[in-house]
Amino acid sequence: MVTAACMAVVSPLPMLAQDGQPSGRVEEVDEPVYLDEVTVTSRFREESVQDIGVSVTGVSAETIREQGIQDIEDIARLVPGVQNVKSRQNSNEIAIRGVINSSDGERSTSALYSVFVDDVSVASAGTQRDYSSVDLNRIEVIRGPQPTLFGEGAVGGVLRYFTNDPDLDGPTVTGQANARLETIEDGGLAYGADNSTSFILSPGKLGVRVSGFYRKDEGFIDNPSAGEDVNDFDTYGGRAVLLAKPTDDLEIRLSAYLARDESGESTQIDPGSDPEDLTFAASPETGEFSDDFDLYSGKVVYDFGNLELTSITGYYERETNASMFSSGNSFGLVPFFATDSGGPIDTTTYQVSTSSFEQLSQEFRLVSDFDGPLNFTSGLYYRDRENTVGAFLDCEGCTAVTTPPTANLATEETVTESEHYSGFVELTYEALDNLRFIGGARYVNDTVEVSLIENEAINLAPRFDGSGAIIPWTPSDPIDFASTLDILNGAGFGTNFEFEQEKVLPRIGVEYDVNEDILLYVNAAEGARNGGVSQAIAALSNSGGDPDVFYDNLTFDEDSVLTIEGGVKSTLMNGRLTANFGLFHSKYEDTQILVSLPATNVTNGPDQRIIGAELETAYRFSDELQAFLNASIIDSEFSDDFSSVLQPPPGETAPYYDIQEGNEVPQAPSLSFSTGYSYSRPLGTNGMRLTSNGSFQYIGERYSSVQNYPASELDSLEILNLRVGLEKDAWALNLFATNLLNDLEEVDIYANSLAHYINDGGTLDADPIGVNVNRPRTVGLSLTLRY
Numbered sequence: 001m002v003t004a005a006c007m008a009v010v011s012p013l014p015m016l017a018q019d020g021q022p023s024g025r026v027e028e029v030d031e032p033v034y035l036d037e038v039t040v041t042s043r044f045r046e047e048s049v050q051d052i053g054v055s056v057t058g059v060s061a062e063t064i065r066e067q068g069i070q071d072i073e074d075i076a077r078l079v080p081g082v083q084n085v086k087s088r089q090n091s092n093e094i095a096i097r098g099v100i101n102s103s104d105g106e107r108s109t110s111a112l113y114s115v116f117v118d119d120v121s122v123a124s125a126g127t128q129r130d131y132s133s134v135d136l137n138r139i140e141v142i143r144g145p146q147p148t149l150f151g152e153g154a155v156g157g158v159l160r161y162f163t164n165d166p167d168l169d170g171p172t173v174t175g176q177a178n179a180r181l182e183t184i185e186d187g188g189l190a191y192g193a194d195n196s197t198s199f200i201l202s203p204g205k206l207g208v209r210v211s212g213f214y215r216k217d218e219g220f221i222d223n224p225s226a227g228e229d230v231n232d233f234d235t236y237g238g239r240a241v242l243l244a245k246p247t248d249d250l251e252i253r254l255s256a257y258l259a260r261d262e263s264g265e266s267t268q269i270d271p272g273s274d275p276e277d278l279t280f281a282a283s284p285e286t287g288e289f290s291d292d293f294d295l296y297s298g299k300v301v302y303d304f305g306n307l308e309l310t311s312i313t314g315y316y317e318r319e320t321n322a323s324m325f326s327s328g329n330s331f332g333l334v335p336f337f338a339t340d341s342g343g344p345i346d347t348t349t350y351q352v353s354t355s356s357f358e359q360l361s362q363e364f365r366l367v368s369d370f371d372g373p374l375n376f377t378s379g380l381y382y383r384d385r386e387n388t389v390g391a392f393l394d395c396e397g398c399t400a401v402t403t404p405p406t407a408n409l410a411t412e413e414t415v416t417e418s419e420h421y422s423g424f425v426e427l428t429y430e431a432l433d434n435l436r437f438i439g440g441a442r443y444v445n446d447t448v449e450v451s452l453i454e455n456e457a458i459n460l461a462p463r464f465d466g467s468g469a470i471i472p473w474t475p476s477d478p479i480d481f482a483s484t485l486d487i488l489n490g491a492g493f494g495t496n497f498e499f500e501q502e503k504v505l506p507r508i509g510v511e512y513d514v515n516e517d518i519l520l521y522v523n524a525a526e527g528a529r530n531g532g533v534s535q536a537i538a539a540l541s542n543s544g545g546d547p548d549v550f551y552d553n554l555t556f557d558e559d560s561v562l563t564i565e566g567g568v569k570s571t572l573m574n575g576r577l578t579a580n581f582g583l584f585h586s587k588y589e590d591t592q593i594l595v596s597l598p599a600t601n602v603t604n605g606p607d608q609r610i611i612g613a614e615l616e617t618a619y620r621f622s623d624e625l626q627a628f629l630n631a632s633i634i635d636s637e638f639s640d641d642f643s644s645v646l647q648p649p650p651g652e653t654a655p656y657y658d659i660q661e662g663n664e665v666p667q668a669p670s671l672s673f674s675t676g677y678s679y680s681r682p683l684g685t686n687g688m689r690l691t692s693n694g695s696f697q698y699i700g701e702r703y704s705s706v707q708n709y710p711a712s713e714l715d716s717l718e719i720l721n722l723r724v725g726l727e728k729d730a731w732a733l734n735l736f737a738t739n740l741l742n743d744l745e746e747v748d749i750y751a752n753s754l755a756h757y758i759n760d761g762g763t764l765d766a767d768p769i770g771v772n773v774n775r776p777r778t779v780g781l782s783l784t785l786r787y
Contacts, residue, residue, distance in 0.1 A: 053521025098668035099156035110529035111153035120314030145527030147505030155527035166207030182780030188218025327770035346397025410457035434513035457537035484536035491547035528560035538601035631673035636665035669700035
């Protein structure tokens with residue numbers, strides 16, 4: 001098994017004495033035997049991870065198969081410093097080294113992480129979807145800002161997927177088919193199948209590879225009103241790759257990748273309940289979500305000998321439709337609405353939304369391979385993007401307290417257009433045979449235009465009595481509506497906003513080879529993302545009717561991450577051990593965060609300081625057994641007190657802080673680690689092998705909110721996965737279990753920001769109103785056939 005260190009090396013354990021040697025003597029074999037390395041292209045050159053002074057992890061196709069990797073959640077198990085919050089299938093909030101998107105992803109205009117499929121950007125400004133483990137050649141995870149080579153969105157790091165090509169030098173027809181059946185503890189079944197086949201049309205010149213997949217997950221969350229296993233999931237799709245090599249110097253690759261997803265409710269449970277109950281009774285209906293995407297790409301590579309020119313053209317289209325229970329509005333509106341007699345109003349609210357995303361990108365790269373000390377990587381990049389989002393809030397029970405009477409509390413349509421130009425160059429100078437200096441920069445010109453097409457909502461400005469209690473709206477005193485577009489136009493601000501980010505993002509580094517087995521490195525890099533427009537009704541609710549205050553709170557500016565890191569990569573004990581260790585210091589400035597005014601709003605909060613250490617190790621005990629240990633330690637804090645423009649209730653004493661200096665960064669546990677093993681031994685002489693692997697992941701206590709509400713503190717999570725099987729060249733059969741200990745915990749808690757302030761240093765206390773949990777124990781069987 002290739003570990004998160006990306007490469008394992010092997011040296012046989014001491015062998016028994018040979019003939020003629022005294023009984024009991026052991027002779028150690030000195031010559032190391034290296035396993036196949038995972039080659040990565042994090043610098044657009046094929047290199048071993050151990051030769052790169054960058055924090056990169058490569059996950060090979062073999063590891064993907066052995067570990068049963070299906071999504072980002074599985075990737076995070078193997079990569080130190082990476083956490084993932086999954087609220088439903090294909091909805092991932094990635095955190096690398098404590099850098100996480102703490103704002104409303106639907107309002108963000110740029111991604112915090114770059115995600116690529118075959119070198120085409122597919123990153124979402126909000127949560128990231130999965131791109132299936134089917135027919136993948138490898139996955140690369142690069143930690144820390146990567147501005148020079150990966151540009152936009154590479155603020156916290158990069159996730160790269162590479163699919164398989166047809167082997168033009170291989171047999172005429174080859175392929176692999178997989179089937180998988182699982183049973184989920186206290187849930188339903190999960191099953192799926194996929195097949196990938198290569199057809200070589202002209203040996204060495206032309207080939208096609210096609211693949212298809214289907215996966216069904218019946219879920220594990222029960223809703224007494226809507227039925228069992230309401231968080232079900234279906235996905236199907238396929239890929240086609242045409243690879244042509246008309247000459248030895250020219251390669252042309254055309255590909256298409258399509259997927260269609262449908263899912264039910266998220267992994268919510270009732271706030272305050274035991275996670276092991278897996279029950280969500282707050283909503284009388286089951287949510288629905290669909291996510292369809294088409295990705296087309298063309299890659300042309302021409303090798304001039306000491307220069308390689310690459311052109312990558314990509315077209316990405318994605319549409320989502322959702323009708324989901326809104327815990328924030330369902331519970332958050334309760335204090336504001338009541339019957340005339342003071343009783344509660346049913347504020348069960350659903351958010352219905354559609355999103356249409358379209359992107360065209362073009363990149364040119366020129367990479368040198370000179371014999372001299374100086375080499376370079378350079379390129380130009382262009383991207384044109386348009387995203388149309390429509391949404392409204394539906395609350396049938398709120399009709400009685402609205403004027404005019406309506407269940408539609410908010411209507412919104414926003415069009416965001418973005419045009420991006422950038423150029424980059426990175427130079428590597430070999431001052432000595434063992435000393436290299438690396439320096440580069442990317443010039444970025446990113447223009448975002450946001451147009452508010454429709455925006456009307458209830459005028460939710462809190463009203464307080466003399467004691468500081470909220471005065472609710474009632475049927476005899478109903479809440480009215482406000483058109484934010486009319487207010488903006490009336491004040492002369494208009495409804496179109498432009499954000500231009502023009503800057504140079506640098507990266508510098510030094511690599512020093514102590515010897516053939518030890519590499520020392522130091523890097524410094526900065527990444528940044530553009531600003532945008534937040535929720536208009538949120539800014540309006542706290543403006544006090546002042547258009548200038550409203551306008552000032554309507555937009556948010558860019559944020560950025562500067563990281564300095566250093567480390568050592570080593571191959572020790574005659575090739576038996578690889579040990580990589582790194583230290584990093586990151587400053588996250590002008591953090592885009594989510595606050596409540598009382599409606600949710602995105603604003604620039606205080607800076608973050610994040611310090612950490614990472615360890616990746618792999619050890620070979622024998623030809624049959626190897627193991628790994630990866631760990632991450634993080635110390636993080638917000639650098640200043642921060643108060644949104646939310647006004648304290650009458651009778652309370654200011655200041656009140658949403659964030660206090662010293663608050664921890666969300667989803668940044670002080671300690672996390674994973675350890676595991678891989679075992680393989682022959683059974684007889686017919687080529688059959690017994691295989692087994694396992695991993696244990698520990699994620700320490702952490703907060704899920706920037707405010708560090710006591711209610712949002714998450715318990716530690718311990719995940720044990722095991723797999724055992726029989727394998728031959730033509731087939732493999734595996735029995736596996738994930739989360740074998742059935743450790744069910746809250747992995748994300750959304751607290752009610754409208755809760756009371758308490759006079760204890762200005763700490764804001766809040767009760768949870770939305771809770772997501774992890775997947776329970778799953779036991780399954782998988783079958784692989786190769787032909």
